[in-house]
Amino acid sequence: MTADFEAIRQQAESSLATGKYADAERLFMQAAAIAETFDASDPRQTRMLSKLATTLSNQQKFTHAQEILERVVEIKTEQFGPDHIEVAHALNELAGLYYEQSLYRKAMPLCTKILNIYERNLGADHVDVATVSVNLAMLHHTQNEFSQAEQMYKRALDIRTAKLNGQHPDVINVLENYAALLLATGRMEEAEYLKTSVLGRVSGRLRSTMHDMPAFKPSA
Numbered sequence: 001m002t003a004d005f006e007a008i009r010q011q012a013e014s015s016l017a018t019g020k021y022a023d024a025e026r027l028f029m030q031a032a033a034i035a036e037t038f039d040a041s042d043p044r045q046t047r048m049l050s051k052l053a054t055t056l057s058n059q060q061k062f063t064h065a066q067e068i069l070e071r072v073v074e075i076k077t078e079q080f081g082p083d084h085i086e087v088a089h090a091l092n093e094l095a096g097l098y099y100e101q102s103l104y105r106k107a108m109p110l111c112t113k114i115l116n117i118y119e120r121n122l123g124a125d126h127v128d129v130a131t132v133s134v135n136l137a138m139l140h141h142t143q144n145e146f147s148q149a150e151q152m153y154k155r156a157l158d159i160r161t162a163k164l165n166g167q168h169p170d171v172i173n174v175l176e177n178y179a180a181l182l183l184a185t186g187r188m189e190e191a192e193y194l195k196t197s198v199l200g201r202v203s204g205r206l207r208s209t210m211h212d213m214p215a216f217k218p219s220a
Contacts, residue, residue, distance in 0.1 A: 005031055005044070009027075011023075011027050016028075016051065021058050025052065028048055028049075028052035028055055032049050041079060049069075049071060049075075050069070053065040053069045056068065062100075066097060069090065069097060070094065072090045072094075073090045083117055084117070085117060085121045088113070091110045094110055095111050098110070099139075104139050111135050111136045112136065115129065115132045115136065127164070127170075129159060130156040130160045130163075131170075133152045133153075133156040134173070134174060134177070136152045141177070141180075141181055150181060157174045157175070157178065160174060
């Protein structure tokens with residue numbers, strides 16, 4: 001049975017990689033059905049279901065993909081408990097599917113759950129906490145909820161600047177998104193500081209006044 005599973009899995013992976021989504025869908029369904037006969041703790045079933053959901057999403061079959069990912073969340077919750085990091089990973093896939101469809105209101109509570117799980121398991125200053133904070137910031141930003149978005153951008157920036165160097169792409173990404181938010185809310189001087197700091201061209205005058213700006217006060 002394991003040999004059959006591996007052969008089908010490899011064919012499915014190849015079909016997915018080459019864009020043969022109908023074939024990949026059929027094969028991942030077969031692989032998931034075989035994996036369901038394995039021990040309940042075997043991770044291959046959820047892996048195949050996640051791959052199946054990706055294949056379905058690539059074909060715009062979002063409703064079916066959502067059902068599959070919800071099943072993955074259920075399985076991992078049963079296996080590990082609701083606060084396990086594996087559940088957060090499954091929730092992240094489901095949130096990503098919602099985001100792909102611009103269903104931001106559905107993605108937001110999932111990202112909040114992910115953030116809480118990461119904080120409990122990894123610590124409040126972990127870089128993965130910063131990543132989820134950015135995701136939440138972007139969800140708020142997209143819906144013009146600027147105050148909530150700013151809070152999340154600032155938190156992500158605090159963590160990433162502490163953990164990574166100032167020129168790291170992940171730091172620059174937050175700075176660019178945060179600058180766009182400041183521009184959208186008419187805070188031109190603060191936005192200009194962020195844009196110039198990304199380019200490494202911050203003047204002494206502007207640097208001397210930056211701590212008076214709300215954007216550069218530490219996050220709560």
